[in-house]
Amino acid sequence: MSAADPTSDEAELPPPAAGEHVLTRDAGPVRWLTLNRPHRLNALTADSYRALRAALVAADGDEAVAVVVLTGAGRAFCAGADLTELPGTDRGRLVADFEALVLALAGLAKPLVAGVRGPAVGLGMTMLLHCDLVVVAESARLRAPFTELGTVPEAMSSVLLPRAVGAQRAAELLFTSRWLSSAEAVEYGLAIRRCPDADLDAVTGELAARIAAFPAPAVAATKRLLRAGPAEPAAAPRPGIERAGIQIARAVLRRELAEGAALNSRLGR
Numbered sequence: 001m002s003a004a005d006p007t008s009d010e011a012e013l014p015p016p017a018a019g020e021h022v023l024t025r026d027a028g029p030v031r032w033l034t035l036n037r038p039h040r041l042n043a044l045t046a047d048s049y050r051a052l053r054a055a056l057v058a059a060d061g062d063e064a065v066a067v068v069v070l071t072g073a074g075r076a077f078c079a080g081a082d083l084t085e086l087p088g089t090d091r092g093r094l095v096a097d098f099e100a101l102v103l104a105l106a107g108l109a110k111p112l113v114a115g116v117r118g119p120a121v122g123l124g125m126t127m128l129l130h131c132d133l134v135v136v137a138e139s140a141r142l143r144a145p146f147t148e149l150g151t152v153p154e155a156m157s158s159v160l161l162p163r164a165v166g167a168q169r170a171a172e173l174l175f176t177s178r179w180l181s182s183a184e185a186v187e188y189g190l191a192i193r194r195c196p197d198a199d200l201d202a203v204t205g206e207l208a209a210r211i212a213a214f215p216a217p218a219v220a221a222t223k224r225l226l227r228a229g230p231a232e233p234a235a236a237p238r239p240g241i242e243r244a245g246i247q248i249a250r251a252v253l254r255r256e257l258a259e260g261a262a263l264n265s266r267l268g269r
Helices: 046-061 091-107 123-130 157-165 167-176 182-188 197-212 216-228 239-266
Strands: 022-027 030-035 067-072 112-116 119-121 133-137 141-143 179-181 193-195
Touching (some): 022 046, 030 046, 030 197, 046 067, 112 197, 119 123, 123 141, 123 157, 133 197, 157 167, 179 182
Parallel strands (some): 030 067, 067 112, 112 133, 133 193
């Protein structure tokens, strides 16, 4: 995760009203979830964790929803955790909210498609590993800055990233904390398609609608088989991965609370 760095036009936008950290809309059987803190590049707070988890759970339980699309308002997908919001937050509650969000992403039964423009940093990047399909705009840039922040990968990314891109590429991305371009994201297998920014919503929506047109039980069963992996029984649960992800989440959040406090101190807050 990384502190948000709002600049340019979005920095002057007002914060969302209470309850609007995640916008929800339906396009037929496709449920769109939009991270809605563009004034902070959609950086996440404890309220954001709870809102996104609730939206995912609601979509998964709605029989009218066949596919879920995740995207971000404004010029960014998600800048990770908003470190300026962490000091003063109840640590136990924050860890619990983060854990619940990660498990909701990992356990979503319906296909999850992401449309990414601009920065996807920290959790903004690692949540993409829980998406079944990712479409990136040309402006998209991904980064896992954990080593630079003096912490470790979170949200099960130490397991899921090597699965997605291979051990060598995962090690290079995690050790160096470098930016990954949209073209590299497709080359590495982190995204299925790259398109102009102006076409992102249309391309993502078309892909989601195509999936939603098929029988939902068949699509859900196919997702379960894909997630189980070749070395595991099809119905095997993932408690080991979940426990590892939770322990990583705790370590990261402890570090981020300290980083946020230090940042506020430097800013004189």
